[in-house]
Amino acid sequence: ETVMTQSPATLSMSPGERATLSCRASQSVRNKVAWFQQKPGQAPRLLIYGASTRATDIPPRFSGSGSGTDFTLTISSLQSEDFAIYYCQQYNNRLPYTFGQGTKLEI
Amino acid sequence: QVQLVQSGAELKKPGASVRISCRTSGFTLTNFYFHWVRQAPGQGPEWVGIVNPNGGRPTYSQELQDRVSLTSDTSTSTLYMELRSLKSDDTAVYFCVRVHDFGHYDYWGQGTLVTVSS
Numbered sequence: 001e002t003v004m005t006q007s008p009a010t011l012s013m014s015p016g017e018r019a020t021l022s023c024r025a026s027q028s029v030r031n032k033v034a035w036f037q038q039k040p041g042q043a044p045r046l047l048i049y050g051a052s053t054r055a056t057d058i059p060p061r062f063s064g065s066g067s068g069t070d071f072t073l074t075i076s077s078l079q080s081e082d083f084a085i086y087y088c089q090q091y092n093n094r095l096p097y098t099f100g101q102g103t104k105l106e107i
Numbered sequence: 108q109v110q111l112v113q114s115g116a117e118l119k120k121p122g123a124s125v126r127i128s129c130r131t132s133g134f135t136l137t138n139f140y141f142h143w144v145r146q147a148p149g150q151g152p153e154w155v156g157i158v159n160p161n162g163g164r165p166t167y168s169q170e171l172q173d174r175v176s177l178t179s180d181t182s183t184s185t186l187y188m189e190l191r192s193l194k195s196d197d198t199a200v201y202f203c204v205r206v207h208d209f210g211h212y213d214y215w216g217q218g219t220l221v222t223v224s225s
Contacts, residue, residue, distance in 0.1 A: 032211075045215075091211055099152045
């Protein structure tokens with residue numbers, strides 16, 4: 001099973017700042033990484049797939065990069081609605097698909 | 108539009124079973140694979156299993172394989188998850204998720220809270 005490790009666990013930022021969230025896989029997952037945003041009481045929302053492709057209707061301030069084992073989600077200028085929990089997930093060929101433990105982005 | 112609508116919250120006693128439904132619309136069920144994912148309070152999501160409404164055996168997580176069953180009803184475009192011999196550790200929100208052709212999750216159900224408590 002591929003373990004996904006996210007850092008930091010909590011990130012304290014201010015609106016307008018640039019946020020960088022990291023995710024490391026325990027073995028190569030090529031570019032098969034997705035990023036999700038989750039707010040309380042809601043299902044996760046897809047932001048990025050294929051490590052760097054924005055999902056439909058996701059604003060351009062969200063960007064993803066990386067391949068192999070190291071991945072990054074960057075939010076270029078934080079808006080108030082961006083404060084949430086972010087999860088990375090690998091969906092490389094083998095099951096199970098696995099998630100990181102999350103990064104809480106707080107004001 | 109694509110929708111996955113799950114059944115409502117459940118309160119169960121330890122040892123009981125629960126069955127959750129996920130009614131889909133806006134697309135052809137048999138054109139996609141589906142996963143089930145659960146999320147315990149304050150935890151990250153955990154993969155439960157995969158089902159192909161076109162046929163073939165589902166695949167389950169090692170932890171749950173003896174207690175979980177995933178099925179589909181193509182006549183009603185509905186997916187089902189049954190979990191047996193419930194334990195308090197099974198308390199979680201359970202989600203059905205559609206898998207895009209590229210392999211990533213693109214649409215989620217709204218989630219069903221299952222609470223296991225005596």
